[in-house]
Amino acid sequence: MADNRTASIAIAGGGLMGRLLAWRLAQAGLEVSLFEAGDLTAPGGACWTAAGMISPLSELVHSQRAIFDLGMESLSLWADWAEKLEAQSGRPVNFRNAGSVLVAHGKDRNELQQFQRELQAKLGDGIDGDLRRLDRTRLQQLEPALESFEQGLFLSREGDIDNRRLLPVLLDLLRRQGVRLHEHTEVECESCAISDRRGRQPFDCVIDCRGLGARHSIDGLRGVRGEVLVVETGEVQLQRPVRLLHPRYQLYAVPRSGGRTVIGATEIESEDLSPISVRSTMELSSALYALHPAFAEARIVETRVNCRPATMDNLPHIHSEPGLVRVNGLYRHGYLLAPALAVRVEKLVSEQLNQVA
Amino acid sequence: MSAKLELYGERFDSRLLVGTALYPSPAIMRESVRESGAEIITLSLRRQNPEQQQGKMLWDYIRESGCRLLPNTAGCKTPREAIALAEMSREIFRTNWLKLEVVGDDYNLQPDPYGLVEAARELVERGFKVLPYCTDDLLVCRKLLDVGCEVLMPWGAPIGTGLGLLNRYNLRTLRERLPDTPLIIDAGIGAPSQAAEAMEMGYDAVLLNTAIARAQEPVQMARAFRLAIESGRSAHAAGLMLQRQTASPSTPTLDMPFWQQSDPATQ
Numbered sequence: 001m002a003d004n005r006t007a008s009i010a011i012a013g014g015g016l017m018g019r020l021l022a023w024r025l026a027q028a029g030l031e032v033s034l035f036e037a038g039d040l041t042a043p044g045g046a047c048w049t050a051a052g053m054i055s056p057l058s059e060l061v062h063s064q065r066a067i068f069d070l071g072m073e074s075l076s077l078w079a080d081w082a083e084k085l086e087a088q089s090g091r092p093v094n095f096r097n098a099g100s101v102l103v104a105h106g107k108d109r110n111e112l113q114q115f116q117r118e119l120q121a122k123l124g125d126g127i128d129g130d131l132r133r134l135d136r137t138r139l140q141q142l143e144p145a146l147e148s149f150e151q152g153l154f155l156s157r158e159g160d161i162d163n164r165r166l167l168p169v170l171l172d173l174l175r176r177q178g179v180r181l182h183e184h185t186e187v188e189c190e191s192c193a194i195s196d197r198r199g200r201q202p203f204d205c206v207i208d209c210r211g212l213g214a215r216h217s218i219d220g221l222r223g224v225r226g227e228v229l230v231v232e233t234g235e236v237q238l239q240r241p242v243r244l245l246h247p248r249y250q251l252y253a254v255p256r257s258g259g260r261t262v263i264g265a266t267e268i269e270s271e272d273l274s275p276i277s278v279r280s281t282m283e284l285s286s287a288l289y290a291l292h293p294a295f296a297e298a299r300i301v302e303t304r305v306n307c308r309p310a311t312m313d314n315l316p317h318i319h320s321e322p323g324l325v326r327v328n329g330l331y332r333h334g335y336l337l338a339p340a341l342a343v344r345v346e347k348l349v350s351e352q353l354n355q356v357a
Numbered sequence: 358m359s360a361k362l363e364l365y366g367e368r369f370d371s372r373l374l375v376g377t378a379l380y381p382s383p384a385i386m387r388e389s390v391r392e393s394g395a396e397i398i399t400l401s402l403r404r405q406n407p408e409q410q411q412g413k414m415l416w417d418y419i420r421e422s423g424c425r426l427l428p429n430t431a432g433c434k435t436p437r438e439a440i441a442l443a444e445m446s447r448e449i450f451r452t453n454w455l456k457l458e459v460v461g462d463d464y465n466l467q468p469d470p471y472g473l474v475e476a477a478r479e480l481v482e483r484g485f486k487v488l489p490y491c492t493d494d495l496l497v498c499r500k501l502l503d504v505g506c507e508v509l510m511p512w513g514a515p516i517g518t519g520l521g522l523l524n525r526y527n528l529r530t531l532r533e534r535l536p537d538t539p540l541i542i543d544a545g546i547g548a549p550s551q552a553a554e555a556m557e558m559g560y561d562a563v564l565l566n567t568a569i570a571r572a573q574e575p576v577q578m579a580r581a582f583r584l585a586i587e588s589g590r591s592a593h594a595a596g597l598m599l600q601r602q603t604a605s606p607s608t609p610t611l612d613m614p615f616w617q618q619s620d621p622a623t624q
Contacts (some may be wrong), residue, residue, distance in 0.1 A: 314382035
């Protein structure tokens with residue numbers, strides 16, 4: 001910039017991506033404004049619905065190599081960022097880097113083998129050490145609650161983060177950093193400007209991370225419905241995310257503090273946001289029941305429904321033009337991809353600002 | 358034998374029909390469909406809350422493939438459910454073609470023959486061109502023809518198992534006893550060789566989904582199936598040789614007196 005003033009950045013979308021970027025860019029000394037169409041305290045986006053899994057290996061089975069590479073990068077960024085976030089806010093975000101366990105019932109034992117084969121086919125020998133077969137004894141040591149399973153797989157480089165803690169912590173830090181927060185403000189993004197119903201505001205750079213809110217700006221962006229249950233019980237406690245492999249669906253259970261377990265998620269090609277269906281409730285709860293019968297007495301304390309923003313290739317997209325960067329299509333991989341993508345967006349933004357200068 | 362596949366008066370060059378589910382992404386699905394050469398693709402509305410048209414974005418994307426759409430009633434367990442979904446599909450996709458599924462068993466998704474016949478009768482009356490997903494039982498197949506189905510789609514094996522042609526005797530019987538009915542093997546095919554075998558047996562076409570969608574390289578697998586099906590069809594048309602117990606050299610061996618070269622089986 002010609003003058004010496006601080007560069008101004010507008011971020012559209014106060015979901016995970018928007019918050020992380022706002023936090024990072026404000027830390028870098030930029031003047032950040034964050035615009036959110038909905039509520040920042042109770043976000044309506046997929047980031048609030050998600051279970052917060054960071055599982056590059058498990059997700060690779062049904063996706064492409066890029067997801068794994070970005071995911072591995074994010075996993076190590078999370079370890080660093082979670083520590084910073086906790087130190088800055090004085091509040092926990094419960095990032096857990098304890099790996100994940102996969103199990104399958106007797107009849108579906110082939111699913112474990114198939115899973116392992118697919119990972120090996122995609123990663124070659126690169127997964128040695130990251131993937132371990134568990135016999136009954138070792139499974140018991142890792143996850144005492146999974147006593148009805150004879151075998152499983154352990155993926156050491158997987159983690160998760162408590163999104164219901166992380167997102168408020170980020171919001172709190174943004175306030176402290178002096179980020180200008182505009183809730184209930186639907187905006188349109190263009191190069192070096194944000195416009196809402198009150199008018200048009202200029203910025204040095206605009207970042208569009210509105211998720212499905214950017215539907216009209218990004219070709220082929222669609223919503224993929226997902227449904228999640230949250231249950232509570234004092235009777236059974238998992239130690240880490242557990243996936244149950246089944247020929248027809250893949251469901252996971254993520255333990256949270258206070259005896260809670262998040263179980264998800266369905267995947268339906270529809271932008272339908274109506275409440276969870278009976279069928280999905282049955283699928284999710286029967287998967288949970290299959291993990292341990294004591295879950296039958298758990299209480300369903302919440303059901304969540306949302307749509308994941310996805311492009312037709314189900315890969316994340318970053319689009320950059322002077323004065324405008326768009327990032328979208330994180331699909332079912334929000335927590336898995338956000339830090340790695342944030343780093344890329346930061347780089348693009350700083351390149352743009354330097355060019356202007 | 359006609360070179361083209363004829364179903365309900367329409368002709369197709371391709372004898373491979375594919376599903377649109379389970380792919381890593383819609384883009385890979387469309388690329389695989391293109392590579393498979395398929396001209397007919399099935400798709401399901403179930404679970405998408407079709408009344409609200411909220412899966413429209415993907416349907417339009419599928420439609421752009423240019424293939425004939427064959428909506429299915431996957432997941433329906435009663436004739437009433439299947440008929441309701443069929444009507445909705447006809448309206449949304451503007452086609453009266455229907456892959457009729459009435460599932461009778463949750464575990465292997467086996468077609469319920471009674472519900473299937475009942476639903477087929479009603480749907481034919483309502484003007485649908487019904488392609489029923491059925492078992493390989495001759496009498497069920499005949500019943501389906503009696504109520505007005507002109508094409509049958511017997512299973513090779515239960516959906517998604519990849520077990521291939523489980524009951525060759527039944528499948529051969531169907532082919533022999535229903536020589537004029539277009540027969541499509543639907544479900545259970547895991548490998549191109551199994552698809553080729555179905556075509557060699559004289560089946561008119563093969564419908565599959567999982568084997569392509571769940572392959573590590575779906576586009577490449579789509580090509581493999583296209584080639585296998587062309588190959589199997591060609592083999593059937595060319596007339597397969599009969600298997601023999603004794604080797605017979607295809608070129609006479611020069612250092613052998615020719616009276617020893619004849620086939621012992623014919624002596």
